[in-house]
Amino acid sequence: MSISRTEVAHLARLSRMALSEAELDHFAGQLDQILTAVARVQEVAAEGIEPTTHAAGLSNVFREDRLSGCLGQLAALDQAPAAQDGRFRVPRILAED
Amino acid sequence: MAGGPATDSDLTRLSAAELAAAIAAGEVSAVEVTQAHLRRIEQVDPQVHAFLHVDGDGAVRAARAVDERRAAGEPLSALAGVPLALKDVFTTVDMPTTCGSRILEHWRPPYDATITRRLREAGVVIIGKANMDEFAMGSSTENSAFGPSRNPWDLGRVPGGSSGGSAAAVTAYEAPLGIGTDTGGSIRQPAAVCGIVGTKPTYGGSSRYGLVAFASSLDTPGPLARTVLDAALLHEVMSGHDPMDSTSLNAPVPPVVAAARQADVAGLRVGVVAELGGEGYQPGVMARFADAVGLLESLGAKVTEVSCPHFRYALPAYYLIAPSECSSNLARFDGMRYGLRAGDDDAASAEEVMSLTRAAGFGAEVKRRIMLGTFALSSGYYDAYYGKAQQVRTLIIRDFNAAFEQADVLVSPSTPTTAFPIGERVDDPMAMYLADLCTIPSDLAGNSAISVPCGLADEDGLPVGLQVMAPVLADDRLYRVAGAVEAALQQRWGHPLLAQARGLTERIPAGGGPGDD
Numbered sequence: 202m203s204i205s206r207t208e209v210a211h212l213a214r215l216s217r218m219a220l221s222e223a224e225l226d227h228f229a230g231q232l233d234q235i236l237t238a239v240a241r242v243q244e245v246a247a248e249g250i251e252p253t254t255h256a257a258g259l260s261n262v263f264r265e266d267r268l269s270g271c272l273g274q275l276a277a278l279d280q281a282p283a284a285q286d287g288r289f290r291v292p293r294i295l296a297e298d
Numbered sequence: 299m300a301g302g303p304a305t306d307s308d309l310t311r312l313s314a315a316e317l318a319a320a321i322a323a324g325e326v327s328a329v330e331v332t333q334a335h336l337r338r339i340e341q342v343d344p345q346v347h348a349f350l351h352v353d354g355d356g357a358v359r360a361a362r363a364v365d366e367r368r369a370a371g372e373p374l375s376a377l378a379g380v381p382l383a384l385k386d387v388f389t390t391v392d393m394p395t396t397c398g399s400r401i402l403e404h405w406r407p408p409y410d411a412t413i414t415r416r417l418r419e420a421g422v423v424i425i426g427k428a429n430m431d432e433f434a435m436g437s438s439t440e441n442s443a444f445g446p447s448r449n450p451w452d453l454g455r456v457p458g459g460s461s462g463g464s465a466a467a468v469t470a471y472e473a474p475l476g477i478g479t480d481t482g483g484s485i486r487q488p489a490a491v492c493g494i495v496g497t498k499p500t501y502g503g504s505s506r507y508g509l510v511a512f513a514s515s516l517d518t519p520g521p522l523a524r525t526v527l528d529a530a531l532l533h534e535v536m537s538g539h540d541p542m543d544s545t546s547l548n549a550p551v552p553p554v555v556a557a558a559r560q561a562d563v564a565g566l567r568v569g570v571v572a573e574l575g576g577e578g579y580q581p582g583v584m585a586r587f588a589d590a591v592g593l594l595e596s597l598g599a600k601v602t603e604v605s606c607p608h609f610r611y612a613l614p615a616y617y618l619i620a621p622s623e624c625s626s627n628l629a630r631f632d633g634m635r636y637g638l639r640a641g642d643d644d645a646a647s648a649e650e651v652m653s654l655t656r657a658a659g660f661g662a663e664v665k666r667r668i669m670l671g672t673f674a675l676s677s678g679y680y681d682a683y684y685g686k687a688q689q690v691r692t693l694i695i696r697d698f699n700a701a702f703e704q705a706d707v708l709v710s711p712s713t714p715t716t717a718f719p720i721g722e723r724v725d726d727p728m729a730m731y732l733a734d735l736c737t738i739p740s741d742l743a744g745n746s747a748i749s750v751p752c753g754l755a756d757e758d759g760l761p762v763g764l765q766v767m768a769p770v771l772a773d774d775r776l777y778r779v780a781g782a783v784e785a786a787l788q789q790r791w792g793h794p795l796l797a798q799a800r801g802l803t804e805r806i807p808a809g810g811g812p813g814d815d
Contacts, residue, residue: 212673218669221657224657231666239617239670240614243682245608247693252692253691254515277635283642291634
């Protein structure tokens, strides 16, 4: 396996991280090295082996549906980077045009 | 204490069990115990940097509440009044929770983690929040955005990680107890290189509610302590079913405290894992491991060698599974509802602000793992990477099942090397990842494992850990073995291993302050 700088730049975009050119240069080589090492899992003959997604192996876990306290508006906004009129203030989501 | 007022040094060197007993008996107050540890922190933490936040007032208030309950004749828990260093990945309403990351700097969570709540209910005094690798990704604490912690044995070396702050605090007598989280070895590896005890309980045995998630199918909170009994006492207090965590096991906590007191391995079948040792391992580590195996045999254990052929694929499988889960879990840090927001200049879009925030807020290792996980989960690569790693996980569980038919517990060194120098591996991810070589299999299988000190490596005089692994929900066996090893070695040495730690005593003469260097 080898991964190109262009692919790493694409991964950074998918991951929503505005990495600098210097960071991309640096990470490209390291990710290539790591991917080469982890690709060793492909040596394992695993035909027909069930994947394990979870160590506990529990499924369909239920609990009583009970009323309990919830986070109030003030508490929810307390740590917001920006708030306005009792709501989270966020940057624009849609473009003008 | 008999014979006059206790000094700080007396109090900070007692075990948690001894402190709780002295508090319960009225020989010393919980407030005095907490104040002694706060003074110790003031004295040594400028050098050790185990803590990101110390809450002196809150700790004294919590200690005073224990004293009042005692005065009122109320029953106290086994650890009431004992100070504890809590890894900064557990939410606390009264202290910041940063996960060692700029993206959460100064964040005050609106609720307590279940672990936090249980500690408070047991009267354990949370003295502060311990340093860690950012979002628990790392093996040295060098990935903390707020600077590394240092190993009290040698301040030029790492204390391991990611729970390195908790381990360093316990090692430096800043608190007798610490809580860490183990995803790939982050409790056992720092415990080993600091010369203390650390347990990864069975996955689901301790609650993840309010633990900021890194890799949800692996993350496991567990205890760190200077003695096996203290680790067992904390294990018991922090564990048990939590309806708020859907992966929490609805099963009784294994009888870990009784097992630590039993400390007997006569007739126990011990399997030495052939694949965890040999080439790539430091000779001094292998020598102390061989001594420990010989010791177990002399104590009446039946030692055999077992083979777990797929363990060699554990590290690669882990570095696909953990980053994949992390890339998903850390998507929540978007700069909108809490935490850092960068580049919000009224012109930038939400998506641009999100990208600028994540680039500014995450450190290098977190960025690497997010990208690695994004790659492994992307269509076209999913089957060859993430899917294959999940199949390897099944094969590792089968290796464990086969080995546990031949042996009651498995043993290995906890780490391939002793503590390495600060800076040595910080920009060499693969070298850093190797620190978790021996600990990862138990995380992938979800079973239980402990690291207990087994001596010092000849070449560098640094601590070596013995790892003991037990089946799911057989955590008590860990404490039987670790307790027996601890008792036999201390009898041989005439003192606990930590009495040989010189990193702090040499640099801080009696009565010396933080200004000493």
